[in-house]
Amino acid sequence: MKWKLKDILMIAVCAVLFGVIFLGATYAGGALYGLLLPLGMPSLGYEPFYGLYFMAVAFAVYVIRKPGVGIVAEILAAVIETLMGNFFGPIIILSGFVQGAGFELIFALTKYKRFDFKTMALAAVICSCVTLGYNLIVSGYDMIALPVLALMLAVRIVSAVVIDAIVTPRLADGLARAGVLGGYAVCEGVAKDLDC
Amino acid sequence: MKLEKLDPTVKACTSLVCVILLSFQYLVSLNIAVFVLSLLLLLTCTRARGIQVLKLLLPALVAAFGLFVTGYFHGRGTRAEDLQKIAAMPYAVRAAMSTGLYPALQISTRLLAYAGFGLLFALSTDGEAFIFSLMHRCRLSPKFAYGILAAIRLMPNMVREFKSVRLAFRARGMQLRWYSLPPVFTMLVNSIRWSQCVAMAMESKGFDGDAPRTCSIVPKLRWYDLAFFSCWITGILVGMCLLRY
Structure with missing residues (x-):
């Protein structure tokens, strides 16, 4: 896909906002972390917010609906997060690529023709599994017992489905109705409040 | 060093x-x-x-x-x-x-x-x-490089906009909590509009991400x-x- 400057800026501005929301969620995760500490599973506290990580790719794929958009958008979001001072540094660019590829896989298989709830949910599930696989290798999650890993995956999937298959498409539809996504594929079939 | x-x-x-x-x-x-x-x-x-x-x-x-x-x-x-x-x-x-x-x-x-x-x-x-180093070392397209920089520079405006939108909602008597979404949505609508204006302004000033460019710092x-x-x-x-x- 040939990227226009306005596409890049639109995705980058949204990535900045999603990055800030994610930062806020990290603090909320801190509270859950404290609650789960006595159970010996504090790391699980961050999982309910995991879907926020995939918001940039879910938003870009749903709005633009073209091959490669998800991977590029997620890498773009990762570069912005690196510039915002994320303590993991450039490693998150690698995570961004994995998340983007994981989310976009199902759309590539369906030739970018279906963007309904089922496909978005399936993309969220696949992305959750792929990122857990990445965590197993890179983050050393293979040292954690299988039942806890299964629980982490289940929570991650629920989070990804709610945030990326329900909230993100609604947000994109809302923006389309507000008339700011004119010219993008998401506008086809969306009832227009202003003009799209 | x-x-x-x-x-x-x-x-x-x-x-x-x-x-x-x-x-x-x-x-x-x-x-x-x-x-x-x-x-x-x-x-x-x-x-x-x-x-x-x-x-x-x-x-x-x-x-x-x-x-x-x-x-x-x-x-x-x-x-x-x-x-x-x-x-x-x-x-x-x-x-x-x-x-x-x-x-x-x-x-x-x-x-x-x-x-x-x-x-x-x-x-x-x-x-x-x-970003400039990525442009030279990894052949990152200038469109992406300047797009990212422009989005980062918009951040303070987004914060300011968020504060004024919350204030406007309160002035209309709406009760807002820290997690209330309507101000975020309004701020996002305005930010996307700005991003489109910035893109238009850059292009009208002659910015073309595909044409060869000279750089002052290599x-x-x-x-x-x-x-x-x-x-x-x-x-x-x-x-x-x-x-x-």
């Missing part, structure tokens, strides 16, 4: 390659050595202040502690090769090392090693220099960039061969 002088892309590549290497080992001592060395470099060879380092390090320490507790109470158990390593340890170390402690240390110190690299990069790199690779890269990689490879625990 200050680490700020190093090429940002070389620093990013070093940290990426090192992380990939570290992800294939389970040596607690190597992870701790990498973390301590990164902190030492940060405090001695960069302009970062101690309080700044601590602020960014705190979430990493919290996350590492979380992984430690999870690994300790819900670890998969010590693997056969690690049991051999533990058996070869001095008695005092073995006594302190229950079967759950070693995997917990393996998983949590790995995160600290990653955070060490991340902090070293984040606190010694100028964002703009990183970053050059110097001997110390290559030395930084090779020292880290060699150090980690040697550590992987020589260290046992």
Whole structure:
């Protein structure tokens, strides 16, 4: 896909906002972390917010609906997060690529023709599994017992489905109705409040 | 020499390659050595202040502690090769090392090693220099480079907009909580409009991301960039061969 400057800026501005929301969620995760500490599973506290990580790719794929958009958008979001001072540094660019590829896989298989709830949910599930696989290798999650890993995956999937298959498409539809996504594929079939 | 002088892309590549290497080992001592060395470099060879380092390090320490507790109470158990390593340890170390402690240390110190690299990069790199370096070293399209920079520069405006939108909602008698979404939506609508205006303004000023461009600053690779890269990689490879625990 040939990227226009306005596409890049639109995705980058949204990535900045999603990055800030994610930062806020990290603090909320801190509270859950404290609650789960006595159970010996504090790391699980961050999982309910995991879907926020995939918001940039879910938003870009749903709005633009073209091959490669998800991977590029997620890498773009990762570069912005690196510039915002994320303590993991450039490693998150690698995570961004994995998340983007994981989310976009199902759309590539369906030739970018279906963007309904089922496909978005399936993309969220696949992305959750792929990122857990990445965590197993890179983050050393293979040292954690299988039942806890299964629980982490289940929570991650629920989070990804709610945030990326329900909230993100609604947000994109809302923006389309507000008339700011004119010219993008998401506008086809969306009832227009202003003009799209 | 200050680490700020190093090429940002070389620093990013070093940290990426090192992380990939570290992800294939389970040596607690190597992870701790990498973390301590990164902190030492940060405090001695960069302009970062101690309080700044601590602020960014705190979430990493919290996350590492979380992984430690999870690994300790819900670890998969010590693997056969690690049991051999533990058996070869001095008695005092073995006594302190229950079967759950070693995997917990393996998983949590790995995160600290990653955070060490991340902090070293984040606190010694100028964002703009990183983007320009990516443009020259990795052939990042100018459209993406300037698009990212423009979006980052819009951040203060987005914050200001968010505050004024919340104020406007309150003035209309709407009760808002910190998690209320309508102001976020309104702010996002306005931010996307700005982004379109910025794109239009850049293009009307003659910006064309596809045409060849000349640059006033062309970053050059110097001997110390290559030395930084090779020292880290060699150090980690040697550590992987020589260290046992």
